[in-house]
Amino acid sequence: MILARAGLRHHLRNPWQAALAILGVALGVAVVVAVELANASAERAFTRSAEALAGDATHRVTAGSAGLDEGLYAQLRRSGVRPATPVVEGYVDGPQGRPLRVLGVDPWAEAGVRDTVAGAAFRVDAADWLGSEAAAVLFEKDAQRLGIGAGDRLDVEVGGRGRSLVVAAVAEPADALTAEGLRDTVVVDIATAQELLGRVGRLDRIDLVVPDGAPGERMLARVAEHLPPEAEVQDAQDGAAALDEMTAAFRLNLTAFSLLALLVGALLIYNAISFSVVQRRPLLGRLRALGVGRGQLFRGVVAEGVLLGALGTVLGLPLGYALAEILLELVTRTITDLYFVLSVRDVTLAPSAVAMAAILGVVAAGGAAAAPAWEAASVAPRSALERASLEGRARRWVRWLALAGCGLAALGGLLLWGYGGGLVVGFAGVFALLAGAALVVPWAVYTLALVAAYPAGAVFGAPGRMAARGVAAGLSRSGVAGTALVIAVTAVIGVTVMIDSFRGSLATWLETTLSADVYVSAPSQAGDRPPALVPDLAERLGAVDGVEYVATARYLRVPSAYGEVRLRAFDHGPIGDRGMRYKDRTADAWERFEAGEAAFVTEPFAAHHKLATGDRIALRTPQGVHELPVAAVVYDYTTSEGAVFVGRAFYDDHWGDEAINSLAVHAATGVDREGLIDALRQAAGAEAAALRFRSDAEIRQLSLEVFDRTFAITRVLQLLATVVAAAGVFGALFALSLERTGEVAVLRALGLTPRQVGVLELARTGLLGGFAGLLAIPPGLALAGALTGVINQRAFGWSLQLSVDPAVLVQGVVLASGAALLAGLYPAYRAARIPPGEAMRDEG
Template identity: 50%
Template sequence: MIPVLWRASLRFLWRHPWQTGLTVLGIALGVAVVVAIDLANDSARRGFSLAAEQTAGRATHQVIGGPRGLDESVYRALRMAPGDLPMAPVIDDYVAPAADPGRSLRLLGVDPFAEARVRDYVRVGGGGTPVTRLLAEPGAVLMAAETADSLGMAPGDRLEVLARGRTATLTLAGYLETTDPALRRLVRGLLLTDIASAQEILGEQGRISHVDLVLPAGAAGGAALERLRALLPAGAALLPAEQRSAALGRMTEAFHLNLSAMSLLALLVGTFLIYNTTTFSVVRRRPLLGGLRTLGVTRRQIFRLVLAEAAVTGLVGALLGLGLGVALAELLLRLVTRTINDIYFVLTVRELSITASGLAKGLLLGVSAALLAALPPALEAALAPPRAILNRVVLEARLHRGVRWSAAAGAGLALVGAAVALVPGHSLGLGYVALVALVLACALLTPKLTLLLVAAFRPLLAFLLGALGNMAARGITAHLSRTGVAAAALMVAVAATVGVGTMVASFRDTVVHWLDESLRADVYVAPARTAGGAAWPDLGRGFAERVAGLEGVAEVATYRRVVVESASGPTQLVAASLPASERERFRFRSGAPDAAWAAFRAGGAVLISEPYAFRHGLGVGDTLELRGSAGPVRLPVAGVFHDYRSDQGVVYLDAGLYRRLWNDEAVSSLGVHARPGADIGQLMARIRALPAGGLALAVRANRELFNASVEVFDRTFTITTVLRLLAVVVAFVGVLSALLALHLERAREMAVLRVNGLTPRQVWLLVTAQTGLMGLTAGLLAVPAGLLMARVLTHVINYRAFGWTLQWTTDPAILGQAVLLALAAGLLAGVYPAWLMARTPPALALRGE
């Protein structure tokens, strides 16, 4: 790069602080969103692996059982096996402080003697509190001093907790203390206790969650596996330790991926803004670039010059974006973990982990986006012959001819995008390719449509403002080299907000409609659960029968919810005994309802939810293999139904069949249908009055559960709403930047008009009419473009990420908001240039820059 040219470029950026500042802000916001999501996702993943490490320790394998874990005799049998292999039994669940039921604490019951060879907790002890002391005191727990502080506890204090629907009392025996930072992170939020205490607290006498094993590598390990497997009872399995945590980790991958993609949408909007600004700066400097070419500056030098300017803007924007991103990540991390807690599993992430690679990625993305956006204008500037660069009229004439080609290219790209979107399969990548193609297609169509819309608005403007209105409209078409690109950038920015908004609205309406249809019972009864609790406590069949016998009860649906192992990881199973009215709520995606229910009730077939079918590639007629208490069971799939409870999916089977296959009589929850005319409040009171074996009950009316479910939905979409708001901010900055630049450049033209008799007020009118019209045009074009984006987001990307079919909802408020956003930004963008032009003496403006 020629130093003097480089200086000229940098000074150009410095001399146009508004334009440069807004571009930097646009890219900074785009990068900030990407970096923030990236850091939040990374921290959540780190939190997850930490949680997996909390239990796994050095374990290479795990022995797992059925829905209620393993009988402790299994551990004893394994212990007796030759070879003295390191192994340790574990009880693992979540409990909640009675005073703060919303908080989950992980309770880990261990055998202190066996632990040392598998996990390091026994080394932690400290504070004169040997772990073995746990053995002596029932209910004694150890926890980190930090955790104890947050609970307001000191050694010797007692803590009332809710565990599997019952109340238990824990005693703080001492602190888990360590100077090892890795161990210190591991013990945060953990309550460590003796296995016998844990069994008592959880009401699971004689049972354990699993056994952790450390097996040698190679042939010796293989031989040990063989020996141990031979000792296992039917229904238990010996699996590699990472297999289970990997299956859990995969649950949230689509969620993380979609957040990343949404954040990239903000960067895409930012990229369009850079494209707009760079094109604008090239267009406005055409005479200068032509002059330089005449002086002997080569095409390559012009090309590098434009790209270097974009790189500087991108670098400054990206650096600023990193700072903003880290600050934003703190907020987003809370939202990400809250969503994971609501939908997937308990995840506690206390600190944001800022990695160099995460920051470098943001920096690289920002600069790359800036360079990519600057590529077309840089090529345009470099390839144009010097004479054409000098001649503005030639440029406008060529652009007007090019509009037709741009529209044709846009239509062609739209067809390509639509074709890619319709390619069957599960590829999320192809979904995003289709989305980007359609966004670009809309951008290419924008100049032509802008001309048409402006022509349509011109009579109205002329009627309202007379000659000024005509001039405002003509100004847009006459300066298409500037207005066309600006309109496209604005349209994309605003369309992104319409697209995401409509997708969320469609999702919400689908879920609300589905909840309305599926919550058929009048009252729902379940034990009070701790968030993340491993098992649903048993209400008892006797309790279900007592409820069915209550006055005012017509019929009762019973559910047993468990997680069982399948060939492809954990599967949520619901064993249901459903009255006819409950069956009506199921809407089948495939499979004839009558035949499906007949097969279900005959006790041989299962019904699977849409996401389960999608994730496991199953359909009607296929066979599902699960691990039953007496070994693998193979069940035919009779129907696939719509269900929005979990993106992991759920399998329904008849309660009788479940009892036979899993040897489990427990009941997890009830759906109570009241007789017509029965008082629901009184019925709930009667249910609450029934003895429930010490279980704390959650008895909720239909509407209460409905509202709570909608609340959870809204909470899980808070992060999407935040991202949408950020896209709105980026869009607003973009609209402002594009229109501001456009009009600041026209100061000379306005000065000529002032000289010819235009009053400052008329200048105001002219400028704001034009920026307003551009904003309105972009806003109107953003509506169909945004709806197109929403179609792809809703029907292609969402389906491929989560397997849900969503209804389509067009919310007029979102569309109106988008048009208003663009119009308001347009009008606001006119304020400063109009003010500046109105107060600058025309003679000064006529002097040029």
């Protein structure tokens, strides 16, 4: 108990240091918790939504985004298939610019499939459903948020056109989970949804509740009898699982980032706890001299670490929660931009995040305390009294650590480039690489500091030498702080180069593929399917003066052997394959593509499904399943899910509809683009208001804007890792400045002015930051290579052209120096204000 009291009083007498240790733990915990919570909340929202929308449905009849003829539902009902309910689903822009899910149902068929939706639908009189105005049911929370009630109008925008619905009733979901799943949903009847979403006569799916055993089999057999060739029966959970899988790589990337934050956080915790232990080495030495056993000392110090860790965790949890709110918005936006519309508003305190916090904060703090505690408990009592002995041991250790680090980094390299494993193996390689770099840093900082002492001494004299050697002399402190900073800056360099390379590859791709002058499409909610255009629009626009040719594209999702795939049908006419960038192709690829005899697959699609030129791909069409050879693999950065391209001829033969989703207008040479857009608008006539006419430059800019938005979360995480590392540097410098009080007092007595002392301290800090920045360059570049060449390839299937802008490397060094200088301001200010007489008296 007396030992514990001594430990406790040490912290009470050094409240600043205790506070720093707790803050270090809190920050580390907060970042990990925030990422974990944001991830878990997004996933939970997705699951809840999928569950609420599926209700009790076990199966669904679907035919991809082209949908089913609504007559199929009537046929199934007539043949006794029930419970079965038709669904038309899509998105519109709600009143506050937020996407609203439109769920079109048959109110009388919902019971037994989605009771909550059925309950909501039954709150509306049949007369209202059948009335002339489009009736809608809102759920209570959305009605409150939008500030509207029964009888009010709900203004939405769809395909660029304003529409108005009448809120016929406000319903309350049966339970909280369903309420969460049905957030931002407006229920309308099938006809309204069809009309609103431009899918008259079509259904998106028919949900079925299939009983177990023989009755179920009979029911499915009856369904099969009526099923058109393009349709299939899916297990209801498969659809949700496919969507979930779509975002798996994205979420894995975020988890990897949270692990990076964990690595930096753990270093910070180690830093903070080891400072408080190392500072007490003289006391520990005295206690050892008094006969305190090694085990007692070890347990006592570890217990203190655990206590500080627990306090930090308690602080870190609310901090992480607050941070998660910011991250969640970014995660949601990215998923919506890239995959599907996702609406999440609340961060839920997931048990896994709490567990993660407890493990990180408490266990890692205890673990971090264990190393210095063991070190202090292991040395002889006399040497524990000498600071020099600690630094001597640190200097010996760093060589071995550096050797181990080189080995680990080599293993990382092998996992990344020498072994063709999956994404998890790739991430293991990245972490081995980073951990290896982390182990090399203390030795490298020490060596660099000693080398830098010569030029620093030549230029700035003794203060320059002192600043450089001070970094080396305080290795047990500066080593860990430097490591945290190097890891953070490595991540910044690696990820920035990756993002720049990605952006560069995308820009190059856009440059070569956007071969038309003007693109025409109808606006759609991000993540939702694009609305179809009027079929004769291409012809009308093609007749405009100055137009060489109007190429068309049709986008839809179709069932295939690989699940539902994105299909794009192109009619390029005389433009040929201008705009296609081949990764691999057969000699007659384009001719066969145009003739409808072959398909192209995008690079991610080929990677995910292990397809190559010459393989065959089976697509479910209204004419039955049709196999096509893959004649080319093309570069495409529009979707990580991948897509299959077919010629319009093949589409017309097998789907037989005239629908198009976008037009690419190729103008004759020398035609003024602005004038052309005006002429095209005029030719479009009444439809022009609901269409978007964009130049290739505009499309390029918009694409890059979406790209930048997608990586916003990555940049935030980078920033957080740097803030955490800077906090570590601050802790290290503050501890160093406390320890160096006596030394500073001697310097002041010898005639160094307060300003000179402050500059000396700042120079030491700046050097540490500069070294960290320089040392982060090699692992940063390796990380960039791994992310662009391996991780992106394995996660998304994109091959990216690695391009390194030297400015990024300079920025890394500036960032590290800046963070270190900022962190060093207060310690320098404090050192400059040390009253020499008082300090000498205290230290003596």
